[in-house]
Amino acid sequence: MSKILIVDDEEGIRMLYSMELQDEGYTVVTLPDGKGLMEVIEQEQPDCIILDIKMREYNGLDLLQQIRKKYYDLPVILNSAYSSFKVDLKTVAADYYVVKSSDLSELKEKLKLALECSIPSQP
């Protein structure tokens, strides 16, 4: 089953998402902020990252730029309590942008789409 990396500085969110996604059959790894993110990606090889934007010491949009430099096609879903970050063009580099909600159905739907996406690797 697919492995999901959740990067969020709210412990409650990490716990909620972990439980819900594990119930759906995903393997879940969590990280409380961007510290060591690239190493964790290297080590865990996640199939998708759910990335918070506004964290205490890290900006998810900057982290996304770093991820894209090394992992061009690794699915990333931006997940923020704020919709206002959508105006930032850096969000274009994410697969999807989902505003946080107690109802995780949109997040789960976008996660499914991101994981199902396939483009032939050879021309």
Place this chain on the structure above:
Amino acid sequence: MKYAEENPDGVTKADVIIGIPSFNEAPSISFPTTQADKGLVKYYKDRSAVIINCDNNSDDGTREAFLATSTQTPKIYVSTEPGVKGKGANLRNLFLKAVELGAHAIVVADADLKSITPLWIRNLCEPIFDNYDFVAPLYIRHKYDVTVTNNIAYPLTRSLYGRRVRQPMGGDVGFSGALAKQFLDADLWSDEVEAFGIDIWMTTIAVRGRSSVIQSFMGKPKIHKVRDLDSHLEMMFEDVICTMFDLMIRFESFWREVKWSRPTAVFGFGLGDVEMPPPVDLDTKKLWDKFISGMRADWNLYSTVISQENMNKLEEVVELPVGGFEFPSGLWAKIIYDFAITYRNQSMDRHELVRALAPLHYGKTLSFVTETNAMNNQQVEEFIEDQCVQFEKAKSYLVEKWFA
């Protein structure tokens, strides 16, 4: 191909090329030439460079205006044969020169650009030196600008080839020397590609070939000389649609395997204040009239192209009042796919078929204007995003009918 060339400085090698395609652009070509020169001097003074005007043998003094523009960078003028017209034909000469001169990075800037800055040169060129192959522009555009891009080119390219390039026919692009050679050697040239189809053609070949593609944020909106929107749209519509449909046929085995889509990275932030684009007015009455008159004239043709289920829904759309007009995106996507299938089947003249798509496009544009009237730019982007998802969801309909 190349018919005439003037190379006053005897340039035989260039690491960076700025290509400016033109046809009768004497009054405007000096500005992008000057900006290109400033960009090259500021950002690439240590690299060999040349500015090339690729012209359609203009008779208004474009060649003289270009060569007389004062630049530190050497210039070359090339032209197609008399009578050969089209941006694609000009870029074909540019690809040839890029290969001849051994260029590493090539940037194309339209000759009638009024908003190009030296930074555009850097933003379209720099990713190439960072090992990207193709750089598509990302401009802030008014919500009613580029209706063919918003309603057809972007959603169709994205759903077919799985890569989200927001301005797939933006016109101002960067690409590597290796990709220029691929463009030159491609056996996919047509009359439409040699005309206005070239921009969507380059993007499609780049994304389909799995070249590394990036979008570059230009900061300033794209402003070019005032064009008659109607006549410009009519001129380019057929070239663009025929090119997209031709490439669909050629690349069917590739897009059949594509499911959903992936984002494309963006280069070029921290550019200071973002300038907003000038407003574009669309005459909704004119759009309505063109839609309705097309429905009356081509209804029989539509019933042979569009599936019965979609015809029934189209009939409902036609009956809507202009005030509450709405053309659902899911239906629009399936109609585009129906047209593509008929185009592939060659069951009628292809040009007649594509011309008959235009009134439907006017209807879709009217719906877009009505639905997004009160929206800001960000909301419109989300609206377009939803429309793209409708194209992606309807892809199974296309696959099923195309490969039946």
